[in-house]
Amino acid sequence: WGGWQARGAFSVQKEEARYLAAARFAAALPENAVILANQHSGSLRYYAHRDTLRIEWLAPDVYAEALSFLRAKGRPVFAVLDEAEREPFKARYRDVADISWLDRPPALTAAGGVYFYEVPFIIE
Numbered sequence: 001w002g003g004w005q006a007r008g009a010f011s012v013q014k015e016e017a018r019y020l021a022a023a024r025f026a027a028a029l030p031e032n033a034v035i036l037a038n039q040h041s042g043s044l045r046y047y048a049h050r051d052t053l054r055i056e057w058l059a060p061d062v063y064a065e066a067l068s069f070l071r072a073k074g075r076p077v078f079a080v081l082d083e084a085e086r087e088p089f090k091a092r093y094r095d096v097a098d099i100s101w102l103d104r105p106p107a108l109t110a111a112g113g114v115y116f117y118e119v120p121f122i123i124e
Contacts, residue, residue, distance in 0.1 A: 003105065004109070008062070012117055016114070017111050017112065018082075018110060018111050018112030018114045019040065019043040019047075019115060020043075021110035021111045021112070022040045022043065022044060022048075022080055022110055022114045022116075023043055023044055023046075023047035023048045024048075025108055025110060025116055026047075026048035026050050026078075026080065026116075027047070027048040027049070027050070027074070027075065029048075029050060029078060030076055031049075031050075032074065032075050032076070033051070033075065033076045033077070033078055034048050034050075034051045034052070034053055034070050034075050034076070034077050034078070035050050035051070035052045035053070035077075035078045035079070035080050036052075036053050036055055036058070036077065036078070036079040036080070037052050037053075037054065037055065037079070037080040037081070038055045038056055038081075038085060039081075039082050039085060040052075040080045040082070040114065041053075041054045044080060051075075052068070055085075055089060055092070058067045060092055060093055060096045061096065063093050063096050063097055064096055064097050067097075067119065069101065071121060076118070077118075077119040078107075078116060078117060078118055078119060079102075079115075079116075079119055080114060080116055080117075081114075081115050081117070081119045082112075082113055082114055082115070083113040083115070085103060086115065089102065090102055098120075101118075101119065101120050103118060
């Protein structure tokens with residue numbers, strides 16, 4: 001019994017609950033929302049039925065253009081990031097856009113350190 005506890009066998013539910021919490025929040029977003037994510041991209045698409053754009057597939061040189069295109073189509077943009085994804089996101093896009101919104105409190109912090117941000121309209 002103690003061996004299984006030491007291996008984390010009984011903490012999986014708590015750790016994985018963050019995906020469900022993220023999906024519940026995302027399901028309340030507008031149906032035409034696009035969510036920038038990596039870790040949560042699949043679960044948000046599957047459980048919340050929202051379009052996702054994987055950050056790792058969005059090159060820095062087209063970040064501003066992609067967001068402008070989505071907004072021109074009337075698509076609100078959100079970012080869903082785990083704690084460990086915030087600094088890499090900043091490093092990836094800080095030279096091509098104003099991402100100071102990541103320094104403000106998130107719209108929501110879900111279980112397990114999942115942060116939700118509404119990506120501001122203005123990109124510099």
